[in-house]
Amino acid sequence: MEFLRPATAADASRIAEIIVTNYRTNFYPFFRNDAFYFGELNVVDLASEYAEDAQQLRNTYVYDDGIVKGIIRISGDAIEKLYVEPQFQGQRIGAHLLDFAVRQKQAEWLWVLEYNTRAIAFYQRHGFQLTGEKIVEDEFVPLLKMVYVPNIRLRCIAQDSPEKAVLERINEEAFPASERIAIEDLYATGGDGDLDMIGIDADGELVGFFAVRKFEKIRYLAYFAICKEKRSRGIGGRALQQLQEFYPNCQIITEFEAPDETSENAEIRLRRRAFYLRNGFCETGWYNFYDGTELVIACSDAASFEIRHVKQLIAHLNTIIAEPIPQPYQK
Secondary structure (H helix, E strand, O other): OOOEEOHHHHHHHHHHHHHHHHHHHHHHHHHEEEEHHHHHHHHHHHHHHHHHHHHHOOOOOEEEEEOOEEEEEEEEOOOEEEEEEOOOOOOOOHHHHHHHHOOOOOOOOEEEEEEOHHHHHHHHOEEEEEEEEEEEEEEOOEEEEEEOOEEEEEEEOOOOOOOOOHHHHHHHHHHHOOOOOOOOOOOOHHHHHOOOEEEEEEEEEEEEEEEEEEEEOEEEEEEEEEEHOOOOOOHHHHHHHHHHHOOOOOOOEEEOOOOOOOOOOOHHHHHHHHHHHOOOOOOEEEEEEEEEEEEEEEOOHHOOOOOHHHHHHHHHOOOOOOOOOOOOOOO
């Protein structure tokens, strides 16, 4: 990428100047620690630290168009530092550094100072989202975690598409053999056009799918999977929200395992429930018991939910699926 290169020991003083200036500009107004920001933190000591630490230099890249104007430090899949000299801000240098980290170095997350609303807004404009996770560093520095969420697009995948092989790979990763239905078998049960296989694209790459059964105004989310290497990046949540836009004026119904503190996967059940609830679904107060597990019936629009529609859907599914689905109940 133009103007971006690995840092060298010769860049140490400019790196130190950029970091010190940004710390004093962005953080001092919140903490007012004169001894640290204008004493302990200084260009000479920080430049020496960078010049003598090969590991820090290996993880640092600079934006250099003749003058080093910005720096980014990446460790594994985390962005540790991203700063642009204040005089050069507003020239998309930060955006270039961030794009480099995400596209070229597969960086996925970072910590940002809770008080630094300007930085939070910058990262949000470039595809990062707050996760809700917070830590307090050094007893008084609140940091919020942000993760990169790729651009998500939903699209139907036809039965004769060569991408079925990708769907099957994701399917095998997501479900144990005892719970899995082969992709070809799923398509076969939708011979009358009542099944949509919806691919989830993230930045143009097929990374997951929904299998949605259609019945009148009901859309039943039967399958939902994201490939292993793309999980925990917010992709599933964004895709689930978009699914509700994909089917306007329809009620989306799904099921998840009922919380049960005695079950072996009690924690997973709670996480799964929380995932659906924070992405637009609500519990209906109705349950089903299938394959030895109690399931919560959830919907996308509580105001328009009617259990009779679910019962009609189940009656329809029982005409096309070998193993009967029982009727829902309340407790």
